[in-house]
Amino acid sequence: MATMRMRTSTSPHFPSFFVVSFSVLFSSVLSETRNFLPIGFTLSVEDSDFLTSPDKTFTCGFYGMGENAYWFSVWFTNSMDRTVVWMANRDTPVNGQGSRISLRKDGAMVLTDVDGSTIWESNTTSTDVSKAELLDSGNLVLKDSRGKIFWQSFDFPTDTLLPHQVFTKSTKLISRLGRGTYSSGYFSFFFDNNNVLTLLYDGPDISSIYWPNPDFNVFANGRTNYNSSRIAVFDELGNFLSSDLLQFSASDMGFGIRRRLTMDYDGNLRLYSLNNETGLWVTTWEAMLEPCKVHGICGKNGICVYTPEPKCSCPPGYEVTEPGNWNKGCKPKFIQTCSRSQQVTFVQVPQVDFYGFDLNYSQSISRDSCLKLCLEDCRCAAFSYRLSGEGLCYTKSALFNGYRSPDFPGSIYLKLPASVGRFESANLNGTDPICGLNDSMIMMGSPSMYDSISKGVRWAYLYWFAFSIGVLEILFIVSAWWFFGRHDMPDSMEEGYRAITSQFRKFSYTELKKATKNFKEEIGRGGSGAVYKGVLVDERAVAVKRLEGSYQGEDVFWAEVSTIGKINHMNLVRMWGFCSEASHRLLVYEYMENQSLDKHLFSTSSLGWKERFQVALGTAKGLAYLHHECLEWVIHCDVKPENILLDTEFEPKISDFGLAKLSQRGSSNSEFSRIRGTKGYMAPEWALNLPITAKVDVYSYGVVILEVVKGIRLSNWIREDGEAQESELTRFVRVMKRKIKCGEESWIEEIVDPRLDGKYSRRQAKKIVEVGISCVEEDRNERPTMDSIVQALLECEDPSSVFATVL
Structure with missing residues (x-):
């Protein structure tokens, strides 16, 4: 329970009894209305009052769980479990003693913990604010005496x-x-x-x-x-x-x-x-x-089954990673290797499928042929085979989003070492707890935790917890002050928190300056800055990007780091760390030995056909991950050969993803073309001021793969009839459409890079050109999606180019 307290300071010349009388009188009024908190008042955890909406539907105050975890919340008064509809500090509960919510005289509502640290604060300060009020709608608002709202909880929902x-x-x-x-x-x-x-x-x-x-x-x-x-x-x-x-x-x-x-x-x-x-x-x-059908409900490798309610189970050859926590899914009981000597077997699990992560998709194929595809691909963990009019085969690189359904017309075949598979049953009992955390995994302050331990142990735990939190807070403050040298504590603490909680390493500017020999060897340059080669103290070669201009903005930089932290794919460049020191903003990536695609495609040294097709397919997979498997709002906005890097095996890895999409579109200034991408690879909608979608990447990808086939820049401008100008791309597409429409058979030989000396797959070249032309359609609705492009290219992938081993 909480009570309202008025902050006052007694002047030596002002009778203290008058202040006390005023406080008592005003508290009496508050106890009658109880739906607003006046300016200068507080609610504290240990006292006895809440805010209640006039119709008594909603209550606002400190919502407790267990003995020492409290959240400033709004909940339904008359529901049996006091259902919470909004929380200010859902990820940071406060202590049961000394924590309070205050409506300061500057108009900000502030939640402080027992040690006085600020846990949450409304994003408004206005001296016009007169009170915080809980409305019948369940909306907590800050308003002035005339009823104007300056802040409302409805703008910051949690889960409801x-x-x-x-x-x-x-x-x-x-x-x-x-x-x-x-x-x-x-x-x-x-x-x-x-x-x-x-x-x-x-x-x-x-x-x-x-x-x-x-x-x-x-x-x-x-x-x-x-x-x-x-x-x-x-x-x-x-x-x-x-x-x-x-x-x-x-x-x-x-x-x-x-x-x-x-x-x-x-x-x-x-x-x-x-x-x-x-x-x-x-x-x-x-x-x-x-x-x-909810994705991720049973974690990696887990299978959701109906018993009849949905429960989680592990497939044959796998076991629960962390009992009671299905977010962690299942782990294999074996170590899968690509050794030729390892014997494997396939265990059929009927009416089960795993969504996504398809290595290969084939139609009208037998089950044995599908099995062979998986057997010969070291990356394959299982294959899905279904009979729905025709044999459909999907080989899987990873097992996510598994489910069993009586309506599914097929089975999953798990690839297991023979020593393990022969003892495994395909029975999925679903005896494990219902999907999600069970009651034994409740966070600190839950009743189940405290009811099971003695009072002495309970208090010892609380003291230990409070001590740990105190140490962490001190570390945050000291780290922020030491690294950033700021005096505005809230900003520096936030940046320190970001740095410490990031999964990447935080480098100092001195480290990176030494690693790059004072930024001596420039290996690339783009719209966001220059890239330098460096060698860390552990002898790892790295690429260090030094952000320049508007890309050094604080919000943009941290948004980029945060975004990359959620992205992981074999065809995307991996980031190892960052530097945020004074005005310096640098990103540290893995170093690509063969540098960027343009250095091989548009120079005297040419790529073979196998590598070119590998670039087209791998780049498509990386973009499909960003558009479909990852977060749909991750749009690259600057796909071009310079941003496609090649590793030692010439496997493509897309770089510079994230920065362009995070930049804000603004007025036509010197930065605008940089934000939009690179001339020649930019989709028409940029110039038409249409909403930007993932189809801008599809357009740019189309230009790139057409260049991969032809071996020249298609973004260059040429002169027609001595006067009019058009791009190489426009003429190329116009000519190709005419030749294809007229049924000419020799057009492939005419356009493929002559440096290949005829050593290429005619089928693959034809498919790439057809896909590329469809990608550069002016009407974005006519362009394909990246996942459909991946499927189209996989259908004509040369089996001999895929790593295979005898198992």
């Missing part, structure tokens, strides 16, 4: 949307991590870059969109991306309406019912109605009718 709470492109619902905890989880509901409401799993290993159905395009899913408002809302009747045409209604539609729309910890979005008599919630609509 309430009636008349507007949902926009800048808001997101993020699930809880599991039952018994309120910290942020892995599932989110938001408007994606295509203006479509989306459900995303962003877990420890992968990011993947699972609703609406990722197998269909926007329009097949009954949505539209032809809207720029990106706004949604639902009313008291239970009707939901969005600008992308998503509509649904509660099954008990009508007035007088309390409702909420919640992104649940199991990855499902549900609309709930409150039964006033029992205080329990009833589900009246849900997005996922098949809960096992």
Whole structure:
């Protein structure tokens, strides 16, 4: 419970009893209204009052769990479990003693912990603010005496949307991590870059969109991306309406019912109605009718099964990584090697499939042929084979998003060492706990934790916890002061936190200056800055990018680091660290021995056909990951040969992803063309000022692969008829379309780089040109997606070019 206290200071010439009398009188008034907090007052954990909305539906105050974990929250007063609809500090609970929320005289609402450190603060300061008020809608607002709102909790939702709470492109619902905890989880509901409401799993290993159905395009899913408002809302009747045409209604539609729309910890979005008599919630609509189709629900290698409720199980040859925590999934009981001497077997698991991570897709193929594809590919962990009119084969490089369904017309065949597979059963009992964290994994302060230990141990734990938090806070403060030398403590602490919690190493400027010999050897230069070769003290060769100009902006830099931290793919350059020191902003990447594609494609040294096809396929896979498997809003915006690096095996790795997409579009200035990309590779929509989508990358990729086949720049301008000018690309596409339409057979030989001396695959060259031409269509809706491009190229991949071994 919490009480309201007025901050006052007694003057020597002002009778103290007058202040006391005023405080008592004003507290009496507050106890009658109880729905607002005046300026200069506080709510503390250990005392006895809350804010309550006038109609008593909502309560605001410190929400406790266990004995020493509290969150400043808003919850339903009359629900049996006091259902929380908003939290200020969901990832940072405060102590049960001495923590308080204050409405300061500068208009900011501030949450402080027992040691006085600021845990949360409203993003507003205005001397016009007179009070914080809890409305009947469940909205906590800061307003002035005339009713003008300066800040509201409705603009910063956690996992729940309430009636008349507007949902926009800048808001997101993020699930809880599991039952018994309120910290942020892995599932989110938001408007994606295509203006479509989306459900995303962003877990420890992968990011993947699972609703609406990722197998269909926007329009097949009954949505539209032809809207720029990106706004949604639902009313008291239970009707939901969005600008992308998503509509649904509660099954008990009508007035007088309390409702909420919640992104649940199991990855499902549900609309709930409150039964006033029992205080329990009833589900009246849900997005996922098949809960096992939620991505990531059982972690890596895990399989979701119906028993009949959804539960998690490990496939044959695998075991639970961390009992009770399905976020960690299952781990193999064996070590898979590519040794020719290792004997393997395939274990069939009927009616089970794993979504995504397809190495190969084949139609009208026998099961034995599909098995052979997986057997000969060291990367293959399993293959999916289904009979739905024709034999469909999918070889898998990794096992994610597994589920068993009686409607699935096929099986997964797990590739296991023979010594393991012969003892494994394909039975999936689903006896493990329901997907998500179980009650034994509750975070600190949960009842189950404290009820199971003695009082002495309990207090010892609390003291140890408080001490640990204190040490961490001191480390954050000292680190921020030492590294950044700032006196504005909130900013420096935030940057220190970012640096320390980042998974990358933080280099000093002196280290990188020494590693690059004072930035001596420049190996590349782009719109964001120059790249230098360096050697670290552990003798690792690195590429150090020195950001210049607008790219040194604080928000842009940290957003780039944060974005790359969630991205991991074999065809994307790996980042090893960063430097943020004074005005210096540097990124440290793995060094690519064969440098960039342009140095091989447009020089005297030429690439062979095998390497060229490998570049086309690998680059497509990297972009498909950014567009589809990762986060849909990751758009490269500057795909070109200079940004495609080659390792020792000439495997392509895309670099410079992230910085361009994070830059803001502004007025036409000197930076504008740099932000948009590189002339010759830029999609027409940049010039037409159309909304930028992933199709700009598809266009640029098309230009690149056409250059891969032809071996020259297609971005150069040529003169026609002595006057008019057009690009090489425009003429090339026009001529190719005419030749293909007329059925000419010799066009491939005419366009393929003569330096290859005829040593190339005619089938592959034809496919690349056809794909490239479709990619550079002026109408972006006519361009293919990157995942469909990958499938098209895989269909004509030369089996002899794939690493194979006898197992």
